[in-house]
Amino acid sequence: MTGLKAHSDLDGESGIAARLQAVRARLDAAVLRCGRDPAALTLLAVSKTQPQAAVRVALAAGQRHFGENRVQEAAAKFPALRAEFPDLRLHLIGHLQTNKAREAVRLFDVIESLDRPGLADALAAAMAREGRRPALLVEVNLGDEPQKSGIGRAAADDFIADCRTRFGASLIGVMGIPPAGADPTPHFAWLAACAHRHRLGVISMGMSGDFEAAIASGATEIRLGSAIFGPRPATV
Numbered sequence: 703m704t705g706l707k708a709h710s711d712l713d714g715e716s717g718i719a720a721r722l723q724a725v726r727a728r729l730d731a732a733v734l735r736c737g738r739d740p741a742a743l744t745l746l747a748v749s750k751t752q753p754q755a756a757v758r759v760a761l762a763a764g765q766r767h768f769g770e771n772r773v774q775e776a777a778a779k780f781p782a783l784r785a786e787f788p789d790l791r792l793h794l795i796g797h798l799q800t801n802k803a804r805e806a807v808r809l810f811d812v813i814e815s816l817d818r819p820g821l822a823d824a825l826a827a828a829m830a831r832e833g834r835r836p837a838l839l840v841e842v843n844l845g846d847e848p849q850k851s852g853i854g855r856a857a858a859d860d861f862i863a864d865c866r867t868r869f870g871a872s873l874i875g876v877m878g879i880p881p882a883g884a885d886p887t888p889h890f891a892w893l894a895a896c897a898h899r900h901r902l903g904v905i906s907m908g909m910s911g912d913f914e915a916a917i918a919s920g921a922t923e924i925r926l927g928s929a930i931f932g933p934r935p936a937t938v
């Protein structure tokens with residue numbers, strides 16, 4: 703861990719605003735150390751399991767990008783908030799079942815978990831029916847771990863090329879999570895190189911424990927949950 707843990711003296715609503723500010727300062731410092739532009743880094747606040755009130759506090763503090771890992775949970779929390787904050791951007795970062803593709807297309811602005819041909823089929827059909835085109839990221843299973851989502855490394859280039867043909871400019875980037883316990887840097891470097899090969903601008907990688915390494919490797923989007931909202935109330 704790099705110290706982005708919840709502080710026990712920062713509980714409740716003021717805690718969220720204070721943690722958000724502290725996190726932003728650390729992200730900006732890490733970006734500047736790499737000679738990059740802080741404005742080019744998107745902070746995604748991962749609000750899974752957090753109540754709507756917590757999301758509203760983050761919105762009031764200026765946060766606009768949110769990540770959820772379940773369609774049903776996002777459907778319960780976000781439509782009302784979107785009416786209040788029309789510029790909020792909702793990202794799906796969890797595994798997507800094909801039978802939920804249509805609801806996901808209705809609800810999300812960015813779907814980061816496109817990881818298999820069957821889901822590409824379902825999303826293409828859902829986009830056609832809904833007349834709505836969320837931006838898409840291909841998720842790569844960086845460690846080729848059987849229990850994790852994501853297209854395997856060996857299949858990633860062909861799958862990305864197919865998605866580019868099929869979705870055109872809606873395909874904007876790649877997402878990945880390095881295996882727990884491994885040095886994340888080679889995994890981040892692989893994902894960044896993959897994005898560059900395919901001329902994709904968005905590289906979503908880095909969480910609370912490894913965001914500095916991710917930024918050094920070229921991340922354009924960092925996903926932080928507990929560092930902003932505190933410990934999650936329920937198991938995920």
Ligand SMILES: *Cc1c(COP(=O)(O)O)cnc(C)c1O
Nearest residue numbers: 748771795909910925926927928
């Ligand atoms: C939960 C989650 C995160 C955030 O995790 P924290 O440890 O709370 O920062 C980031 N990315 C994905 C895909 C997640 O599921």
